[in-house]
Amino acid sequence: MDSISDNLDANKRSVFEPISGDKYVDIHCHCLPAVDDGPSTMSEALSLCRALVEDDICVVIATPHQLGRFSDCNESAEIREAVSVLNAELKSNGIALSVMAGGDVRVDERICQLLEVDKILTLADGGRYILLELPHQSFIDIEPLLIELSSRGIESIISHPERHGGLSGEPKILLKWLKHPVHLQITASSLLGEFGSKALESAWHLLSSGLAVLVATDSHDLSGRKPSMKAAFERISSQLGPAVARLVCIENPSRVLKGCAIAPTKNILISSDKDKEL
Ligand SMILES: [Fe+2]
Numbered sequence: 001m002d003s004i005s006d007n008l009d010a011n012k013r014s015v016f017e018p019i020s021g022d023k024y025v026d027i028h029c030h031c032l033p034a035v036d037d038g039p040s041t042m043s044e045a046l047s048l049c050r051a052l053v054e055d056d057i058c059v060v061i062a063t064p065h066q067l068g069r070f071s072d073c074n075e076s077a078e079i080r081e082a083v084s085v086l087n088a089e090l091k092s093n094g095i096a097l098s099v100m101a102g103g104d105v106r107v108d109e110r111i112c113q114l115l116e117v118d119k120i121l122t123l124a125d126g127g128r129y130i131l132l133e134l135p136h137q138s139f140i141d142i143e144p145l146l147i148e149l150s151s152r153g154i155e156s157i158i159s160h161p162e163r164h165g166g167l168s169g170e171p172k173i174l175l176k177w178l179k180h181p182v183h184l185q186i187t188a189s190s191l192l193g194e195f196g197s198k199a200l201e202s203a204w205h206l207l208s209s210g211l212a213v214l215v216a217t218d219s220h221d222l223s224g225r226k227p228s229m230k231a232a233f234e235r236i237s238s239q240l241g242p243a244v245a246r247l248v249c250i251e252n253p254s255r256v257l258k259g260c261a262i263a264p265t266k267n268i269l270i271s272s273d274k275d276k277e278l
Pocket residue numbers: 028029030104159218
């Protein structure tokens with residue numbers, strides 16, 4: 001991993017060089033064995049990791065669920081240990097994938113306090129970005145939490161907003177959240193219609209309007225929740241242009257991994273619209 005000064009230099013560069021070249025960094029994936037609703041065994045975890053490699057992913061941030069129904073388990077130290085064991089297994093099985101530690105953290109008023117005592121994780125354990133999962137059944141305004149995180153220098157990434165019916169009915173609240181350092185992450189398979197028509201429509205709206213700036217697999221297994229980054233990249237490339245696809249699937253995930261500033265897509269979306277008009 002590069003030094004902090006390299007990261008700062010990368011922030012200043014107008015064209016960011018992802019660590020992964022043309023390969024993907026997946027910032028949201030349930031690939032650790034026997035910790036949540038991802039793989040139950042190491043063998044299943046290795047199968048999922050092989051599928052990630054086949055999907056051209058070279059680095060994955062393992063993001064097991066934290067808090068919510070996993071409140072009594074999956075603390076940071078356990079996740080770091082599980083990541084280290086999985087990396088060793090990947091090496092001994094010749095699977096070319098690096099795993100970093102992270103969490104898919106259910107929103108909870110104790111988050112800042114739990115970060116302080118190292119019970120929950122930021123993405124890639126880097127201290128800059130936290131992946132937040134909204135409750136599935138109800139809608140709550142999490143602005144106070146976003147403000148508190150921001151005051152501690154932590155930027156929130158909200159996972160799969162397209163899959164939360166309540167959020168699509170509250171566009172003003174979403175825009176209010178985005179005034180803080182908040183970023184939206186779309187699930188790759190939502191863009192392919194695998195979470196239904198409402199999530200499909202919402203995912204494309206959020207991406208094409210420039211509100212969502214990251215795509216990740218949120219993969220859990222090889223059946224209903226398999227990785228589909230390549231297919232999503234190709235679909236975005238044909239709908240919104242290759243520059244947008246590259247930014248949301250390769251460059252911005254790489255920036256999250258390195259703790260660099262996430263780039264907006266708005267300027268590229270405007271220039272690709274102009275290209276279409278010509
Ligand atoms: Fe997740």
